[in-house]
Amino acid sequence: MATRLRTTQRLLSTGTWDYSIPRDHIQWSDSVYDMYDTTPDKFGHDFEAYAALIHPEDRAELREKFTDFMASEVAHLSFVHRVLHPDGKIAHIAGDSEKVETPTGVVLRGVVRDVTESVGAEAALSQATRMLEIAGNLAKFGAWRYDVKADLLEWSRETARIHDEADGFSPSVMGAISYFTPEYRDRIAERFRACLEQGEAYDEICEVIGAKERHVWIRTTGEAERDDSGRIVAVQGSFQDVSELVHTRKRAEKSEKLLEIAGQAVKLGGWRISLPDQAVFWTEGVAAILELSEDTTPTFTDFIGYFAPHDREMTRAAFDSCAHDGIAFDIVRDLVTVQGNRIRVRCLGEAVRDQSGKIIALQGAIQDISELTAAQRQVAELSSRLAETLENIGDAFFMLDEEWRFTYLNSRAEIFLNRSRQDLLGQCVFDEIPDLIRLDAKHQYEHAFDIGGTVRFEQIFPPLNRTLLVTAHPTHSGLAVYFTDITEERRRNEQLRLLDAAVAHINDIVIITGTGDPETGGQPKIVYVNDAFERITEFTREEAIGQTPQILHGPKTQAAELSRIQSALDTFSPVRTELINYTKSGREYWADIDIIPIPGENGVFTHFVAIERDVTERHLAEEALRLSEARFRMISQAKGNAVWEWNLSDGHQWWSHGMTELFGHQVLPDGALLDVWDAHVHPEDKARVTHSFDQLISGQCNEMRDRYRFRRADGSWATVEDRAFAIRNEDGRAVRILGNISDISERLAMEDRFRQSQKLEAVGQLTGGIAHDFNNLLTIIMGNTELLLEKLDDDSPLRQYADMSAMAVDRAVELTSRLLAFSRKQALQPKVSDVNVVIAGLEAMLRRTLGEDVDIRLIRSADLWQTEVDPAQLEGALLNLAVNARYAMPDGGSLLIETSNVCLDDGDPMPDSDLNPGDYVAISVSDNGCGICKDDLDRVFEPFFTTKPVGQGTGLGLSMVYGFVKQTGGHVRIYSEPGEGTTIRMYFPIYSGSRVQAAPRVASMPTDHGDETILIVEDDDLIRQQLSVQLSDMGYDVVVATAGAAAMTALQERPDIDLLLTDVVLPGGMNGRQVADAAQQVRPGLRTLYTSGYPENALVHHGRLDRGVELLNKPYRRSDLSSKVRKVLDA
Structure with a gap:
C-alpha cells in the first residue's frame, strides 16, 4: 500500500508533509525530496532548512505567510513558491496545509505539488494572448462572443476600444446594437437574430458611434457555435476598424467621378487592347465620342472601322507599329460616329509590356478636338483679317522680337520711315533708326517689357519735324508698336x-x-x-x-x-x-x-x-435791407417801447408812437419831437445822461445804456432804461444815433415788493424759531411764578417781587404772541364771524384805552359779508392799530374804523400785493395824526422796527397785524402822508357758506381738580416736572414719558390712562401727532391734548388748527391748563 502511494505521488508530482511546531520538525514523503532536489540525509528537517531550499526572492514572503498563519486562528493555508535547483533550473511548488491538534501539540499537515509545467503553459498562453492582442491592436481587430445560456455578451479589449469603452466592458445585445448608426441598426439586429436562430453567418461593413460620439466604420462578422447535439450555444465573431479603408475607397470613387467629369468636359476617353486576342475595352468617354451606348462590346476591327476611310489604313499602320515594335503614336484623324457625324479626333497610344519585356497590350486615349480645330481655323482667318487691317490702318505699325528685330511692318510704317520692309525685316530697330535711342524710345520699350503692360508716350521726331503719339504693347513674342502723327492735334x-x-x-x-x-x-x-x-x-x-x-x-x-x-x-x-x-x-x-x-x-x-x-450776397443784402426796414417798422410800433433816432448832422430827432403811449407826449406826424432830453430828463440825472451821450458820440463806447428819471406829460416821473448805439461814416465819425427807451417803473416797483416780501419771510422764519424756544422757557417761569403767588401771603416781603415777575411774564407772553403772529406760526382758531359784531364788542375797551381826547367813530357797512377769522386775533389787531393811532395823535384827534364789502376784478387788484381777484371784507382804521414819512413807510411791517422812543414800543404791533392777516389769507395796505394822517386797510376773504349767527359768549367756570390718569409726553425736563406737579396738585394721576417710544410702552402697561397730553415737537423720530395716531391704534377713542410753543405743520394747515384738534399754547397759566384738561376729558 505504501509503495503504491509513493508511486502515485511520483506520477502526479504530489507529496505530503508534516510540521511539528513544538519540535520544529518537518517530515516529508519521498516525492517531496525529489521536488526540492534533496535527500533525507541532506535535509535538516527544521523550518530554516526548509526555507533555505526556497528561491531567495520568495523566501521572505513564505516565512511571513507561515508566521502569520501560525499566529492566527485561520485553519488553512495555501502557498506557491519557486525552488532554485543546483543546476540552475527553477521549479514551481504549490502547497496546502492545515492545523491539526495532536497529543504532542499543534501539527501543520499538508500537500505540495510540482506545478512547473502548468506555470510554463500559462506563461506561454499569456504570451500568445498578448501577441494576439498586439496583432489585434495593429490591425484594429477585435472579437466578441455571446453565450446563449448565460445571456452574456463579451467584448475583447480592441472591440471595447473601437467603441470608446473601457477594457472589460460587457454590454447587453441590444446595448451593443445601439452603437450602430440608425441606418444600419435594424439590419445588424436582423442579421444577428438570423445567426442566433438559424446559424446564418454574416459579414457586414457598417458605421458605429462610440461612447465619445466618434464615428467609426467597422467590419463585423458573426457565426454560430454548436454543441455535440448541433444546438446553437453561442454566437461569436470579429470587429475590425475599417474607417481608413472606407475613406480611401470613397476618395477613390470621388477621384474616379472627377476624372469622369473632366473627361466629359474635354470629350476624352481611354481605351485598352489586349494582345494577342485584340480584345478591346474602352471607357464611357470613348463610347460618348462614338455616340455608342455604354454597354457596347467593341472589337478591334470595329474600333478601326470608325475612322474615316481616307485615314483608316494610316491609323491601322500606327496601331500595328506600336503592337510589333512598341512605337508610341499621337495622331489626328477624322472619325465617323455611329450617327454618321464626322468629327476630328486626336488619338494617342503606347505599348504595355510584362516583366520579360513582351508587349501584352496597347493602351491610350482618344479626344474629340473638333471644336479646337474649328477654333484654330477661326484664329487663322482672324489673323489674316488682322494682317489686312494692319495694312490699311492710318497709323504706322511694326512688331519687334525680343532682340529688337523687325518682324513685321505695315505699309504706313514703310512710308513714314521711308524704308522698305525688305530692308528692315530681321534688322535691329535701334541700328536702323539710332535716333530712337537718343529720343528715349528704347527706355520706354524696355519699360513696357518690365511692367508687362502698355506704355504710351509722345515723341518729337526730328527727321520729320513731327510730333508722334507712340504706343508700345508687349506680346508673347516681342513688342507691338504703333504711332500716330499728332502734330496738328497738339x-x-x-x-x-x-x-x-x-x-x-x-x-x-x-x-x-x-x-x-x-x-x-x-x-x-x-x-x-x-x-x-x-x-x-x-x-x-x-x-x-x-x-x-x-x-x-x-x-x-x-x-x-x-x-x-x-x-x-x-x-x-x-x-x-x-x-x-x-x-x-x-x-x-x-x-x-x-x-x-x-x-x-x-x-x-x-x-x-x-x-x-x-450774386447771392447782393440779394441777401437787399433782402436784409428789406427785413431790417420791416423789423424797424415793427419795433418802432411795438408796445412798451419808444424808439428814437437822432440825426447828428442837423439835430433832427424822430420818435415812435411809443413816446405818446408810454409818457403821453405828442409827436408830430413825421415823428419829430424837439428838446426831449433837455425838457424831460430829471435835473438830478441830466448831467449823467449828457455825459453818456458825449462818450457814445466821441467813440469812447460802442453802446450807451443808462437808467434815469423821465417826466411824463402829466408831470409824474417814470424810471426809464435807454439803450442807444451810433451809426458812423467811413471816417468813424458818428452821424446818427438809434435808441430805444423802456418804462421800467412798474418792474422796479415789483422787484422792490418782491425783495420786501422775501425780507419779511426770512425775518418771520427767524422770529418764529425764537418764539418757540422762548415759549418753553416762559412756560416754566409762568408756572413757577403762579406757584409763588399762591404760596406767598399778601403781606410777604417777597410778594412784590412775585407780582413783578408775573407782570414781566405777561409782557413776554404778549411779545412772543406778536412774534408768532408776524411769522404766521400761531395756531389760529377761525370762526365764521360778522366783523361788525366783533368791532361792536371792542368799542367800550377802545374808548377806555384811548381816552376822551380821541374821537372814535365806527362806520359799519349794512349787509356786511361774513368772513372766517379768529375773533381774538382780530380784536388784538384792531387794538394794536388803535394804540398806534393814539400815539400818532399826542394832542388828541379822531379815529375812524370802517367796514365795507369790496369786489376786486382782474383790472382792480392792487399792484403791490399778491391779492387775487374776488370778494373781500375790508376793515379800515384811519387817524388824522402826524403820518409816516416815505422811508419809514417801506419798513413799518418789519418786526422790531418802531418810530417811538426807546422803551416806548417793541416794534411788533404792525408786524403782528401783518402776520395775522396774511395767515388768514388776506392782505394789508397802508396809506400815509406826513402831516396828513394814516389809513391801514385789512382785506379778509369772504365766507362762501350759508350765513352763521354769532353765538353769545358764555363764561365758563374753571374746574381745577379731577381724579383721571394723564400720560404726559414732554422732552423738556423742567417743563415735564412742572407739568407733572401742577396736574398732581389738581388731583390727577400722572404718568410721564420723554419720547414716543416710551409713551407707547406706557400705554400698553397702563390701560387706565384717560388722557394723552403731549408736546408737538418730540425727539426719537415721532412727533406728537404721530404719537397720538399710534395711541389710537392701541387705545381707540383715547382723548388727546396737544401743547406747543408753536405747532408748525403737524397740527396747523393753511394757518388753521386741524379739525377736532385741541391745543394748549405755551406758555399757559395754571387756570388755562386746568380748564383745557377738564374740557377735553369732559368732551
Whole structure:
C-alpha cells in the first residue's frame, strides 16, 4: 500500500508533509525530496532548512505567510513558491496545509505539488494572448462572443476600444446594437437574430458611434457555435476598424467621378487592347465620342472601322507599329460616329509590356478636338483679317522680337520711315533708326517689357519735324508698336489748353452745352464746365458732364424764367436772367446768367455758352435791407417801447408812437419831437445822461445804456432804461444815433415788493424759531411764578417781587404772541364771524384805552359779508392799530374804523400785493395824526422796527397785524402822508357758506381738580416736572414719558390712562401727532391734548388748527391748563 502511494505521488508530482511546531520538525514523503532536489540525509528537517531550499526572492514572503498563519486562528493555508535547483533550473511548488491538534501539540499537515509545467503553459498562453492582442491592436481587430445560456455578451479589449469603452466592458445585445448608426441598426439586429436562430453567418461593413460620439466604420462578422447535439450555444465573431479603408475607397470613387467629369468636359476617353486576342475595352468617354451606348462590346476591327476611310489604313499602320515594335503614336484623324457625324479626333497610344519585356497590350486615349480645330481655323482667318487691317490702318505699325528685330511692318510704317520692309525685316530697330535711342524710345520699350503692360508716350521726331503719339504693347513674342502723327492735334490742344486755363481761372461759372438732345426732351447736355463751376456748385466735372443744367434747379427756381430761357434757346437768341440755382448739397444761390449761342465752321449753331455770376450776397443784402426796414417798422410800433433816432448832422430827432403811449407826449406826424432830453430828463440825472451821450458820440463806447428819471406829460416821473448805439461814416465819425427807451417803473416797483416780501419771510422764519424756544422757557417761569403767588401771603416781603415777575411774564407772553403772529406760526382758531359784531364788542375797551381826547367813530357797512377769522386775533389787531393811532395823535384827534364789502376784478387788484381777484371784507382804521414819512413807510411791517422812543414800543404791533392777516389769507395796505394822517386797510376773504349767527359768549367756570390718569409726553425736563406737579396738585394721576417710544410702552402697561397730553415737537423720530395716531391704534377713542410753543405743520394747515384738534399754547397759566384738561376729558 505504501509503495503504491509513493508511486502515485511520483506520477502526479504530489507529496505530503508534516510540521511539528513544538519540535520544529518537518517530515516529508519521498516525492517531496525529489521536488526540492534533496535527500533525507541532506535535509535538516527544521523550518530554516526548509526555507533555505526556497528561491531567495520568495523566501521572505513564505516565512511571513507561515508566521502569520501560525499566529492566527485561520485553519488553512495555501502557498506557491519557486525552488532554485543546483543546476540552475527553477521549479514551481504549490502547497496546502492545515492545523491539526495532536497529543504532542499543534501539527501543520499538508500537500505540495510540482506545478512547473502548468506555470510554463500559462506563461506561454499569456504570451500568445498578448501577441494576439498586439496583432489585434495593429490591425484594429477585435472579437466578441455571446453565450446563449448565460445571456452574456463579451467584448475583447480592441472591440471595447473601437467603441470608446473601457477594457472589460460587457454590454447587453441590444446595448451593443445601439452603437450602430440608425441606418444600419435594424439590419445588424436582423442579421444577428438570423445567426442566433438559424446559424446564418454574416459579414457586414457598417458605421458605429462610440461612447465619445466618434464615428467609426467597422467590419463585423458573426457565426454560430454548436454543441455535440448541433444546438446553437453561442454566437461569436470579429470587429475590425475599417474607417481608413472606407475613406480611401470613397476618395477613390470621388477621384474616379472627377476624372469622369473632366473627361466629359474635354470629350476624352481611354481605351485598352489586349494582345494577342485584340480584345478591346474602352471607357464611357470613348463610347460618348462614338455616340455608342455604354454597354457596347467593341472589337478591334470595329474600333478601326470608325475612322474615316481616307485615314483608316494610316491609323491601322500606327496601331500595328506600336503592337510589333512598341512605337508610341499621337495622331489626328477624322472619325465617323455611329450617327454618321464626322468629327476630328486626336488619338494617342503606347505599348504595355510584362516583366520579360513582351508587349501584352496597347493602351491610350482618344479626344474629340473638333471644336479646337474649328477654333484654330477661326484664329487663322482672324489673323489674316488682322494682317489686312494692319495694312490699311492710318497709323504706322511694326512688331519687334525680343532682340529688337523687325518682324513685321505695315505699309504706313514703310512710308513714314521711308524704308522698305525688305530692308528692315530681321534688322535691329535701334541700328536702323539710332535716333530712337537718343529720343528715349528704347527706355520706354524696355519699360513696357518690365511692367508687362502698355506704355504710351509722345515723341518729337526730328527727321520729320513731327510730333508722334507712340504706343508700345508687349506680346508673347516681342513688342507691338504703333504711332500716330499728332502734330496738328497738339497745336489745337495747346490753343484749347490756353483757353481752358483762362476760363478755369475766372471767378464766374462757365458752362458749355450742346444745342439739344432728343433723349432729354430737347434739353442741351453739358459738355464743359470750368473750375469755378466745381467750386461754387460742389458738383465735380465728371458728375456734371453729360447732364443737363437742370441739375442746378430746385424748388424755388423760377418756372417763368426757365420758360423764357427755353424760348430764347429754341430761336438761338442770347438771353440774360437772374435765377435761383442749387448746389449739390442743396444750398440755394442767386445767379446772374448770360447765355450766348455759338456757331460752328459751317455757320450752324452747335453749342451754347452760359456765364453765371454768383450774386447771392447782393440779394441777401437787399433782402436784409428789406427785413431790417420791416423789423424797424415793427419795433418802432411795438408796445412798451419808444424808439428814437437822432440825426447828428442837423439835430433832427424822430420818435415812435411809443413816446405818446408810454409818457403821453405828442409827436408830430413825421415823428419829430424837439428838446426831449433837455425838457424831460430829471435835473438830478441830466448831467449823467449828457455825459453818456458825449462818450457814445466821441467813440469812447460802442453802446450807451443808462437808467434815469423821465417826466411824463402829466408831470409824474417814470424810471426809464435807454439803450442807444451810433451809426458812423467811413471816417468813424458818428452821424446818427438809434435808441430805444423802456418804462421800467412798474418792474422796479415789483422787484422792490418782491425783495420786501422775501425780507419779511426770512425775518418771520427767524422770529418764529425764537418764539418757540422762548415759549418753553416762559412756560416754566409762568408756572413757577403762579406757584409763588399762591404760596406767598399778601403781606410777604417777597410778594412784590412775585407780582413783578408775573407782570414781566405777561409782557413776554404778549411779545412772543406778536412774534408768532408776524411769522404766521400761531395756531389760529377761525370762526365764521360778522366783523361788525366783533368791532361792536371792542368799542367800550377802545374808548377806555384811548381816552376822551380821541374821537372814535365806527362806520359799519349794512349787509356786511361774513368772513372766517379768529375773533381774538382780530380784536388784538384792531387794538394794536388803535394804540398806534393814539400815539400818532399826542394832542388828541379822531379815529375812524370802517367796514365795507369790496369786489376786486382782474383790472382792480392792487399792484403791490399778491391779492387775487374776488370778494373781500375790508376793515379800515384811519387817524388824522402826524403820518409816516416815505422811508419809514417801506419798513413799518418789519418786526422790531418802531418810530417811538426807546422803551416806548417793541416794534411788533404792525408786524403782528401783518402776520395775522396774511395767515388768514388776506392782505394789508397802508396809506400815509406826513402831516396828513394814516389809513391801514385789512382785506379778509369772504365766507362762501350759508350765513352763521354769532353765538353769545358764555363764561365758563374753571374746574381745577379731577381724579383721571394723564400720560404726559414732554422732552423738556423742567417743563415735564412742572407739568407733572401742577396736574398732581389738581388731583390727577400722572404718568410721564420723554419720547414716543416710551409713551407707547406706557400705554400698553397702563390701560387706565384717560388722557394723552403731549408736546408737538418730540425727539426719537415721532412727533406728537404721530404719537397720538399710534395711541389710537392701541387705545381707540383715547382723548388727546396737544401743547406747543408753536405747532408748525403737524397740527396747523393753511394757518388753521386741524379739525377736532385741541391745543394748549405755551406758555399757559395754571387756570388755562386746568380748564383745557377738564374740557377735553369732559368732551
